[in-house]
Amino acid sequence: MSDPQHGARPARIEQSAAAAWPAGRTETAAGWLLRHTPGVARRRSNSALPPAPDQHPEDAVDAVEAFYRAAGLPVTVQVSPAEQHSALDAALAARGYRREAPTLVLTAPTADVIAATPPASAAVVIHPAASAEWLAAYQELNGPEDTSALAERVLARVPSPAAFVLVRVDGRDAAIGMFVADGERAGVFCMATRQEYRRRGLALTVLGAGARWAATLNCHSLYLQVEEGTVAARELYSRVGFAHSHRYHYRVH
Template structure:
């Protein structure tokens, strides 16, 4: 299936919708549109998503301009090859130029109602999920559970720039953060980001409760569909999302040249 798709010129409209919504939901500090490319850079942030170039579909060249954009900022050139199934030519070209491949990711989608229903059955009744429309105190939860050194920069350079309606979700037990998630809604879709559970609370329904609360919020925003991105080797997360009703949409990975 993936081999066949690699030879197609155009992805389905749903994939295009997800790609652009995901880019807007996790906004970079600096963005530039050039020849169909979306060039993104966020100073102080180490995350690949907001420090990479998203290519046009179909691929029509322009890598040299991308390399200049990141070179001018003393950054390695990083390209998000997405959707990978429709970028065989680009991927092969980058490989021949010395770009290494990393960050294998699956994009999953689900009907919002299905996730809300599945979560209502599986979530522990004792898990209460807090929800706010602005980052505020949630940033403390994010800093504790995120597990990266750039959490403060992400809060300032990315989370504070989210323009669409957003739900910042958290589970706090005995005064300590135990779970979190972020849902961002835009034009019938809602993206799921920043899902994390404290190690000692895993398999106790915390993540399922967060998914359920987020799905109900998304439904109230008129978002009939959900999407999320999960690293392909994160088997526990993939199982969680599959049980909640998510199915495969497409994949992406990054190509990086220092």
């Protein structure tokens, strides 16, 4: 099945992803998006996203470094899309930046994900915002590390329209996911399954519920980010139609 957004420009996907995961503070400098979220340790919340390569982002690294040093943070750059930023990546490596967290960005036609996943059931609950119930499940399934701050300073501020999907099994919160729509695409975030309920297809249930929600908003494609080393997750996403769009990694100094 054809999908007009499946081949969407990687840079546009990155813009959607940045909007879907709001930072506590943002500034722009020479086209760079500088993000900082106090109390949250995630790279995504405290990293700089470069402009298009034809704007020569490697020439403005000093401004990026000044922003993060003023905040008392390591200087972290999300080199994305990596395929387009070889000059920037080389410049950061020459400055002594180390490479971390190589990540794949995958996209899929929404209709294909719907076709490959089970229909919704009574076990699925969808919240339009980060409810106390969903946030409690998120923290329980992800462990204590900075989840309270993340819930308050990022997830509670996710822009609408969004779908916070929760699947219950035996009366327990068993799997979650978050979907954020932006025009004709929707991002998939926060996928997690309670360990004792893994390999039961609950992640497929979450993806199916989110894809069906996205379809009601005329989102023709979905995108998600998955670290290269997570083989099981990559295989799962491939089964429901996700394919490679681009890569990114972080450079940290």
